[in-house]
């Protein structure tokens with residue numbers, strides 16, 4: 001009779017290219033704990049990743065229960081990240097270090113990203129995806145992003161400044177496949193008609209401090225008007241209400257099998273990327289052994305993988321960085337070294353923005369650099385030490401990156 005293996009991870013440790021110690025030393029931040037994010041969190045916990053940071057501000061709804069296996073009926077109305085943390089720890093891996101955040105990613109302390117080894121993007125909305133992409137490029141940090149839409153799933157790997165980011169204009173993959181990520185940049189002039197709709201959505205958010213309600217004809221009209229203002233200005237065909245719903249308010253259909261395949265692919269690419277990124281921490285001898293295995297087995301992380309549940313095809317593609325990309329391109333604001341401004345810790349937000357506006361003679365200030373919005377809208381935000389902002393002018397679209405540092409730690 002065989003003796004019992006001593007390690008819970010015995011079966012995976014038997015694999016040729018595997019180093020459990022690298023995985024155990026890794027920290028992954030998962031944004032969005034829904035259909036795919038919940039699965040990714042469960043997979044990574046079972047694989048023995050050392051630390052997970054779960055971020056989701058949504059609450060659990062009845063219609064989530066058919067595919068989000070971390071949640072049950074008694075959890076309805078509770079926060080997804082918090083429940084997932086409890087369930088994963090008790091059910092799958094009690095030694096896992098795990099943190100849960102119930103807030104918009106834009107207000108997470110930046111340090112959480114800085115301390116992570118990789119970002120897993122599992123969100124279903126454009127604004128969050130854009131923020132994640134920009135954060136990955138700025139740090140830089142590897143990002144493995146996923147999206148699903150009905151019978152289709154895709155996983156994109158962003159290795160900043162080496163391959164395409166989510167905002168790069170890459171040549172489209174072949175006809176029969178679909179790229180699901182929305183265009184990712186709203187900075188500057190809208191380049192397509194869809195950008196006008198996305199910009200309008202963002203403006204709606206800024207003006208009303210909430211998402212538009214897809215069931216409110218009033219909200220949809222407001223959104224259409226905002227988009228048409230931009231479409232007219234930039235000479236794109238105008239939108240009717242139906243176009244707007246289709247462009248930005250469309251709730252995608254979702255299938256548990258597609259979620260499972262997509263999150264499986266995403267989890268695997270996360271593990272491989274961790275191997276690649278952490279290989280340098282190994283002893284020289286082990287490093288060389290790993291490198292030769294990587295070559296022999298043609299171990300690689302594809303830029304884009306697309307799964308079609310209709311045909312059963314899984315295809316992978318190369319995506320090239322666009323040197324003119326507004327996020328990762330050579331002249332992008334995210335490539336600039338930020339100007340650090342020291343400010344008295346007791347200053348009010350309004351004062352800080354007035355200082356910035358005067359210093360840069362800029363009309364628009366973006367909070368944490370994610371968007372360019374009128375500074376008045378930011379007055380009620382609370383700044384934290386080390387926050388990143390952008391200052392931009394309405395007339396020339398030129399932007400400057402700024403980091404706010406408080407002179408002494410806020411009490």
Ligand SMILES: [Zn+2]
Pocket residue numbers: 164165166167168169321322325326327328329
């Ligand atoms: Zn890019």
